[in-house]
Amino acid sequence: MTQDSDTLASGVGEYADTGAAPKTSNTSDDPWEGARNLIDGWQGGINIAHEALDRHVAQGHGDQIAIRWLGKDGSKQDLSYSDLSELASRFAHVLTAHGLSKGDSVFALMGRVPELYATALGTLKAGLIFTPLFSAFGPEPIRTRMEIGDAKVLVTTASIYKRKIAKWRSEIPTLQLVLIVGEGAPDDCVALGPSMAAANPTFETVKTAPEDPALIHFTSGTTGKPKGAVHVHNAVIYHAFSGSYALRLTPGTIYWCTADPGWVTGTTYGIISPLVNRVTMIVDEAEFDLDRWYSIIEKERVEVWYSAPTAIRMMMRAGNEAAANYDFSSLDFLASVGEPLNPEAVIWSQEVFGQPFHDNWWQTETGGIMIANRPGAEVRPGSMGKPLPGIEAAIVSETEDGFAELGDGEIGELALRPGWPSMMRAYLNEAARYQKCFKDGWYLSGDLAMRDTEGYFWFVGRADDLIKTSGHLIGPFEVESVLIEHEAVAEAGVIGVPDETAGERVKAYVTLNPGFDPDDALEQSIRGHARKKLGPAVAPRQIVFRNTLPKTRSGKIMRRLLKARELGLPEGDISTLETDET
Amino acid sequence: MTEKDYGAIFLEELIRVAPDIEAADVSPEDHIQDDLELDSMDVLNLVTALHERLGIDIPEKDYPEISTPARAAAYLERAV
Numbered sequence: 001m002t003q004d005s006d007t008l009a010s011g012v013g014e015y016a017d018t019g020a021a022p023k024t025s026n027t028s029d030d031p032w033e034g035a036r037n038l039i040d041g042w043q044g045g046i047n048i049a050h051e052a053l054d055r056h057v058a059q060g061h062g063d064q065i066a067i068r069w070l071g072k073d074g075s076k077q078d079l080s081y082s083d084l085s086e087l088a089s090r091f092a093h094v095l096t097a098h099g100l101s102k103g104d105s106v107f108a109l110m111g112r113v114p115e116l117y118a119t120a121l122g123t124l125k126a127g128l129i130f131t132p133l134f135s136a137f138g139p140e141p142i143r144t145r146m147e148i149g150d151a152k153v154l155v156t157t158a159s160i161y162k163r164k165i166a167k168w169r170s171e172i173p174t175l176q177l178v179l180i181v182g183e184g185a186p187d188d189c190v191a192l193g194p195s196m197a198a199a200n201p202t203f204e205t206v207k208t209a210p211e212d213p214a215l216i217h218f219t220s221g222t223t224g225k226p227k228g229a230v231h232v233h234n235a236v237i238y239h240a241f242s243g244s245y246a247l248r249l250t251p252g253t254i255y256w257c258t259a260d261p262g263w264v265t266g267t268t269y270g271i272i273s274p275l276v277n278r279v280t281m282i283v284d285e286a287e288f289d290l291d292r293w294y295s296i297i298e299k300e301r302v303e304v305w306y307s308a309p310t311a312i313r314m315m316m317r318a319g320n321e322a323a324a325n326y327d328f329s330s331l332d333f334l335a336s337v338g339e340p341l342n343p344e345a346v347i348w349s350q351e352v353f354g355q356p357f358h359d360n361w362w363q364t365e366t367g368g369i370m371i372a373n374r375p376g377a378e379v380r381p382g383s384m385g386k387p388l389p390g391i392e393a394a395i396v397s398e399t400e401d402g403f404a405e406l407g408d409g410e411i412g413e414l415a416l417r418p419g420w421p422s423m424m425r426a427y428l429n430e431a432a433r434y435q436k437c438f439k440d441g442w443y444l445s446g447d448l449a450m451r452d453t454e455g456y457f458w459f460v461g462r463a464d465d466l467i468k469t470s471g472h473l474i475g476p477f478e479v480e481s482v483l484i485e486h487e488a489v490a491e492a493g494v495i496g497v498p499d500e501t502a503g504e505r506v507k508a509y510v511t512l513n514p515g516f517d518p519d520d521a522l523e524q525s526i527r528g529h530a531r532k533k534l535g536p537a538v539a540p541r542q543i544v545f546r547n548t549l550p551k552t553r554s555g556k557i558m559r560r561l562l563k564a565r566e567l568g569l570p571e572g573d574i575s576t577l578e579t580d581e582t
Numbered sequence: 583m584t585e586k587d588y589g590a591i592f593l594e595e596l597i598r599v600a601p602d603i604e605a606a607d608v609s610p611e612d613h614i615q616d617d618l619e620l621d622s623m624d625v626l627n628l629v630t631a632l633h634e635r636l637g638i639d640i641p642e643k644d645y646p647e648i649s650t651p652a653r654a655a656a657y658l659e660r661a662v
Contacts, residue, residue, distance in 0.1 A: 528601030
């Protein structure tokens with residue numbers, strides 16, 4: 001292993017006293033022993049790529065379609081399990097030919113194109129660590145994440161490279177290789193197309209131990225930089241189990257996960273879990289488009305559909321008439337994740353699709369679905385459902401004697417007993433922040449929730465200042481940091497305000513430096529600056545000007561107070577307030 | 583108003599929603615999502631802005647009609 005992966009391994013080793021890793025395998029008290037039978041294992045260890053592709057090929061399913069890819073331009077491409085296994089092998093060879101090895105970090109930054117799937121699986125096959133980034137991120141979030149993750153390789157497109165990377169590429173010291181999708185590449189980059197074509201189509205999957213890092217998914221923090229949640233190859237046990245149990249994925253199922261692999265849902269349930277369960281995945285390159293989506297379900301005979309509240313609410317806005325001319329009879333199971341799905345949307349989906357959307361809950365950290373309205377069980381509209389078998393969830397609150405479980409109907413923090421296979425093993429190089437997630441044998445989710453008398457869990461809100469917009473978690477600090485880089489901005493406070501489609505939208509309160517006047521042109525200039533740096537998904541949709549912001553004695557902006565006022569809620573404890581908002 | 587006027591209004595509202603875009607860099611055939619990188623929330627905000635400015639409702643099924651400035655200008659002229 002290289003020095004960097006040693007560093008990573010030492011960061012990962014700190015989970016010992018948190019209970020994040022499962023108990024040693026092959027012991028009779030291992031609750032995951034049954035789930036372990038869903039996978040093969042590889043050379044005494046576990047490798048996700050083997051479970052997702054090669055074992056299916058070896059078992060005679062190589063001709064089954066793994067991915068039906070639908071291009072923006074109306075083109076269609078089928079990739080069988082053999083095809084995808086071959087592409088992954090070629091990609092693995094491209095990595096090793098450039099001297100990269102086990103434990104090195106590969107970042108992917110592109111839309112939903114076939115190369116993305118080859119990159120993910122080839123990286124895992126070669127024993128390297130796969131980190132997806134959302135292609136609509138602006139240069140700032142991309143750079144921060146590549147620095148934290150010690151990126152060795154970046155796979156992207158020529159257009160993204162030119163617009164977002166080229167300027168600062170030389171300032172990332174770890175970065176050795178930039179692969180560009182297609183036949184050509186700018187200077188200092190390597191074209192992926194010709195490299196893949198020249199590579200050997202077979203590759204002996206690298207032997208990886210169950211606890212070897214496989215994936216890093218970034219998630220936002222309230223303060224400080226984003227955190228890289230580390231997941232290991234062992235997670236595939238839970239990916240297999242939860243896909244089957246919570247989403248009803250079975251061999252041959254026609255399955256469409258609309259999430260982008262730049263986020264954890266799009267990797268766990270948009271690449272790994274479905275392939276491990278040997279489904280046929282629909283991958284649509286295009287963004288949400290109502291008629292396109294309805295046509296895909298009808299034409300491709302989609303059976304299981306996993307989407308998100310923002311998209312579902314957009315469909316709802318279009319009304320029943322827009323759906324009237326489509327045949328949705330193929331649909332068998334519908335699920336939703338990202339933020340709570342409102343009861344109206346659950347009921348509406350039953351009317352229009354003949355099936356209700358089943359809401360479920362999990363996080364980047366948990367690596368897989370924890371609580372769900374499961375297939376076959378009664379759907380409670382507005383609830384996140386019940387914990388999956390093997391998952392112990394509770395509502396807890398801090399008392400003098402540590403964290404205590406609360407009773408039914410009480411609101412507290414949603415907590416889980418660590419130990420399931422896909423739990424994160426570390427925040428990359430952030431041992432203290434990682435340890436903070438665990439208290440008295442619980443993993444604390446940061447979400448406020450309550451459990452009803454029948455065991456269904458209900459989301460109430462975030463316990464911290466993180467913003468949930470269109471299913472994405474956004475850290476206010478990352479947004480504020482970019483806002484104050486604008487020459488006119490002195491201070492910024494960023495909160496989420498309710499939005500009927502996106503759940504929440506990002507709103508910024510700013511004060512100005514002397515010499516600047518608050519007007520429309522300045523509002524647009526600041527918002528434009530933020531969008532350039534952060535991308536549209538993260539940048540504020542609205543900026544308002546203030547003379548001063550509410551601050552504590554230590555000078556910390558009280559986002560909580562901005563939000564309470566925005567929502568017309570009680571202001572709570574304001575004893576630390578020093579300067580008020582004007 | 584002419585199609586050209588509607589094109590100008592569309593461009594104005596587009597930039598108000600996405601002020602990272604420079605008017606001079608937009609060509610009539612640019613796709614607002616694929617080329618100009620608006621996300622779906624931006625598109626909704628643009629539809630709302632056009633509604634407020636011109637008083638027209640653009641149903642979801644017509645969103646492809648405003649996917650480029652050129653298509654949008656023609657569509658708005660027909661629709662208003």
